[in-house]
Amino acid sequence: xTVLDIRKVGDPVLRRVAEPVTVFDAELHKxxxxxxxxxxxxxxxxxxxxxxxxxxxxxxxxxxxxxxDARLDHLINPGLEFPDDDEQxxxxxCLSIPGIYLDTKRRMNVxxxxxxxxxxxxxxVGAGLLARCIxxxxxxxxxxxxxxxxxxxxxxxxxxxLREAAxxxxxxxxxxx
Numbered sequence: 001x002t003v004l005d006i007r008k009v010g011d012p013v014l015r016r017v018a019e020p021v022t023v024f025d026a027e028l029h030k031x032x033x034x035x036x037x038x039x040x041x042x043x044x045x046x047x048x049x050x051x052x053x054x055x056x057x058x059x060x061x062x063x064x065x066x067x068x069d070a071r072l073d074h075l076i077n078p079g080l081e082f083p084d085d086d087e088q089x090x091x092x093x094c095l096s097i098p099g100i101y102l103d104t105k106r107r108m109n110v111x112x113x114x115x116x117x118x119x120x121x122x123x124x125v126g127a128g129l130l131a132r133c134i135x136x137x138x139x140x141x142x143x144x145x146x147x148x149x150x151x152x153x154x155x156x157x158x159x160x161x162l163r164e165a166a167x168x169x170x171x172x173x174x175x176x177x
Contacts, residue, residue: 048140
């Protein structure tokens with residue numbers, strides 16, 4: 001497996017809606033391995049394929065996240081359901097936006113259904129941090145970044161900060177999503 005570069009905010013791949021995975025072959029198995037290796041090296045909670053430049057509906061999650069009883073480390077073509085209206089508001093960061101952590105409102109509980117790299121159906125029921133991670137990574141598959149979930153004033157402050165960062169693209173914009 002290979003540790004890959006993580007794309008930073010401003011890269012157009014992060015704003016595209018990713019394509020569904022349709023082929024479950026050795027190339028997909030390698031991609032899942034690369035995602036997991038890159039995630040482990042970065043010490044993050046999750047990493048979506050667009051963050052390594054691959055516009056496919058796939059993400060890796062840290063199997064040691066609290067509540068991940070299945071120890072699942074990836075999900076392909078996820079669909080999310082919310083069993084209740086409970087919300088959480090807490091700090092969130094992103095490997096594609098290093099050094100920025102913001103309180104972000106998310107649903108407290110989620111049921112995520114998708115596929116494994118073998119094409120087998122799987123379901124993850126998550127609460128708290130696991131639910132936050134699943135929602136965050138699924139947002140990446142839809143071209144949405146967590147900064148898009150801030151109010152307008154917060155988005156402008158973040159964009160101003162990011163434009164000053166040495167690694168950031170000067171053409172940063174908030175998604176209309």
